[in-house]
Amino acid sequence: MSDKTLLKVTDLQRHFPFREVQGLKMVKATVKAVDGISFTVKEGQTLGLVGESGCGKSTTSRLVTRLDEPTGGTVEFEGRDITHLKEHELREIRRNVQMIFQDPYSSLNPRQTVGAILTTPLRVHGLHKGKEKARVQELLALVGLNPEHINRYPSEFSGGQRQRIGIARALAVEPKLIIADEPVSALDVSIQAQVMNLLAKLRNELDLAFIFVAHDLGVVRHFCDQVAVMYLGKIVEYGDKKKIYEAPEHPYTQALLSAAPDINVARGIAPKERIRLVGDVPSPIDPPSGCRFRTRCWKAQDICAQQEPPLVSATSEESTRTFREGGVHLQACHFPEVKTDLVAEVEHSA
Amino acid sequence: MGGQIAEAYRAHNKVSKQVAMKRAVEMLDLVGIPNPQRRANSYPHEFSGGMRQRAMIALGLVNNPKLLIADEPTTALDVTVQAQILDLVNDLQKEFGSAVILITHDLAVVAETADDILVMYAGRGVEKGSAKEVLAQPSHPYTYGLLQSLPSHSEDLEELKAIKGTPPSLLNLPSGCSFHPRCEFKTQVEGDACWTVLPEWRPTPGLSNREIRCHLTDPVATLQHDEGVR
Ligand SMILES: Nc1ncnc2c1ncn2[C@@H]1O[C@H](COP(=O)(O)OP(=O)(O)O)[C@@H](O)[C@H]1O
Ligand code: SF4
Ligand SMILES: [Mg+2]
Numbered sequence: 001m002s003d004k005t006l007l008k009v010t011d012l013q014r015h016f017p018f019r020e021v022q023g024l025k026m027v028k029a030t031v032k033a034v035d036g037i038s039f040t041v042k043e044g045q046t047l048g049l050v051g052e053s054g055c056g057k058s059t060t061s062r063l064v065t066r067l068d069e070p071t072g073g074t075v076e077f078e079g080r081d082i083t084h085l086k087e088h089e090l091r092e093i094r095r096n097v098q099m100i101f102q103d104p105y106s107s108l109n110p111r112q113t114v115g116a117i118l119t120t121p122l123r124v125h126g127l128h129k130g131k132e133k134a135r136v137q138e139l140l141a142l143v144g145l146n147p148e149h150i151n152r153y154p155s156e157f158s159g160g161q162r163q164r165i166g167i168a169r170a171l172a173v174e175p176k177l178i179i180a181d182e183p184v185s186a187l188d189v190s191i192q193a194q195v196m197n198l199l200a201k202l203r204n205e206l207d208l209a210f211i212f213v214a215h216d217l218g219v220v221r222h223f224c225d226q227v228a229v230m231y232l233g234k235i236v237e238y239g240d241k242k243k244i245y246e247a248p249e250h251p252y253t254q255a256l257l258s259a260a261p262d263i264n265v266a267r268g269i270a271p272k273e274r275i276r277l278v279g280d281v282p283s284p285i286d287p288p289s290g291c292r293f294r295t296r297c298w299k300a301q302d303i304c305a306q307q308e309p310p311l312v313s314a315t316s317e318e319s320t321r322t323f324r325e326g327g328v329h330l331q332a333c334h335f336p337e338v339k340t341d342l343v344a345e346v347e348h349s350a
Numbered sequence: 351m352g353g354q355i356a357e358a359y360r361a362h363n364k365v366s367k368q369v370a371m372k373r374a375v376e377m378l379d380l381v382g383i384p385n386p387q388r389r390a391n392s393y394p395h396e397f398s399g400g401m402r403q404r405a406m407i408a409l410g411l412v413n414n415p416k417l418l419i420a421d422e423p424t425t426a427l428d429v430t431v432q433a434q435i436l437d438l439v440n441d442l443q444k445e446f447g448s449a450v451i452l453i454t455h456d457l458a459v460v461a462e463t464a465d466d467i468l469v470m471y472a473g474r475g476v477e478k479g480s481a482k483e484v485l486a487q488p489s490h491p492y493t494y495g496l497l498q499s500l501p502s503h504s505e506d507l508e509e510l511k512a513i514k515g516t517p518p519s520l521l522n523l524p525s526g527c528s529f530h531p532r533c534e535f536k537t538q539v540e541g542d543a544c545w546t547v548l549p550e551w552r553p554t555p556g557l558s559n560r561e562i563r564c565h566l567t568d569p570v571a572t573l574q575h576d577e578g579v580r
Contacts (some may be wrong), residue, residue, distance in 0.1 A: 052428035158516045189455050193499035193512035200508060215428065222501035222510065259433040261458035263502060266485030271462065276437065277430045280398040
């Protein structure tokens with residue numbers, strides 16, 4: 001990982017306006033899908049985005065790839081503000097930032113051969129002119145598919161193989177940053193590890209940066225350097241993987257980690273202490289005031305309804321300031337839980 | 351939702367609509383749905399994912415079944431809600447004494463909820479025994495491969511230990527043992543049994559209360575050796 005910042009997201013917001021029927025009236029309402037989040041991704045870095053469904057992970061992905069336009073905040077790629085660029089101005093971004101989708105079935109055109117699917121991005125960007133076929137075969141080999149299968153249709157491939165095609169399509173234009181939105185969630189368990197290994201291999205060989213979106217905490221822990229935990233359109237905790245998993249400070253992160261069932265129980269390891277949240281995630285149309293987690297939080301006090309807790313370091317002012325450069329542990333709770341021994345360890349090694 | 355549950359109750363009990371509705375409300379209350387009286391009048395699409403799954407459990411239990419079959423009951427749910435539903439199933443099982451068949455692809459869910467496990471591959475069982483024992487010490491190459499491929503099993507390794515290949519089509523099953531095209535251990539079986547003979551259930555040598563369908567002579571030793579080598 002170099003120190004060069006590729007992507008910088010500041011106070012990113014996406015509100016979806018819509019009309020809904022309330023009683024006999026049509027009223028205007030807003031889904032606050034993403035509501036003010038900031039993070040950076042450096043060259044070669046992998047940032048994990050975790051949280052339960054509806055917290056805004058896919059919307060964030062679509063905003064930073066500029067498949068969708070933010071309603072607030074900024075997105076910068078290599079120092080250039082791309083927040084409101086028009087489609088024809090996005091050419092270079094399309095080349096540098098690519099997306100891998102969750103569903104390998106619906107994200108590929110069933111009427112195009114693999115060859116056609118992979119040639120299109122080359123044509124659009126004028127790459128490998130006259131040698132497109134050779135490049136397509138090289139891409140197929142790169143993702144572990146048979147280059148001879150260039151004339152086959154997506155339906156002739158298994159789910160895992162289709163996801164490989166999706167990966168090849170993303171790689172065709174030699175991007176610097178890949179946003180992978182739940183890339184293995186739809187795959188057979190026995191195939192997930194293969195695809196994860198492929199992504200890891202490509203990341204190393206091609207020096208790619210990743211935003212890796214997943215609800216599976218185990219997969220994120222395996223693959224990512226930093227992790228951002230989202231809840232109802234906000235980042236509630238952000239930091240190095242080790243800190244998030246071993247010393248979570250925000251109650252929601254703690255609950256999320258403790259809710260994940262643990263296979264080690266079978267090996268006689270005592271089950272983790274369980275935090276059981278009550279109820280479901282509230283609607284992003286009318287999120288709770290103050291801290292959005294307060295309706296499910298066992299620590300909530302009056303202040304939690306009145307003031308929104310900012311995303312800050314629980315231990316020192318200094319690290320808050322250096323956040324946008326990365327490498328710290330931030331959380332957004334009025335009553336964070338700080339593991340003092342780990343703080344000492346981290347500060348000692350720093 | 352209440353109407354559906356009441357109807358299911360009336361299908362097996364000669365009671366009035368009112369009595370059945372009262373029973374439905376009780377069931378919704380039992381599975382932890384707030385305001386059951388009011389929610390009984392809501393339609394399934396008006397429930398959140400977790401609440402809908404609770405209502406489905408109420409529907410499943412309204413006639414005091416001896417056996418409840420839950421097919422991927424938490425797969426569509428988030429982990430914090432999944433944990434609630436699994437707790438609920440566990441609690442209700444104690445209370446009602448029903449047996450539960452939990453169908454899932456998630457081995458960790460099995461580890462935390464099931465007494466016994468049957469591991470299936472391509473339409474057939476391949477290993478069975480106590481859930482905790484099987485997951486702690488698998489004796490079939492497929493069970494072993496699945497467990498090895500979990501990220502939690504190789505936390506700090508660059509590469510996950512993946513099972514190679516893909517699951518076969520059920521229309522065109524491989525000859526012999528269905529798992530043989532993906533099995534790393536088939537060369538340790540003498541002759542071509544893995545290619546030609548469908549293994550029968552047999553007790554795993556050296557383990558009590560365990561059965562597998564695999565030709566390996568001493569699967570426990572073979573898999574233990576492999577784990578040591580890796
Ligand atoms: N185009 C849209 N119009 C209205 N609401 C949307 C739209 N896209 C997403 N949402 C809403 O925004 C919230 C966040 O969705 P999403 O980003 O898909 O979450 P995640 O990927 O974390 O599951 C959800 O409540 C979702 O229903
Ligand atoms: S700010 Fe209050 S409600 Fe929010 S997580 Fe912290 S203690 Fe809980
Ligand atoms: Mg999503």
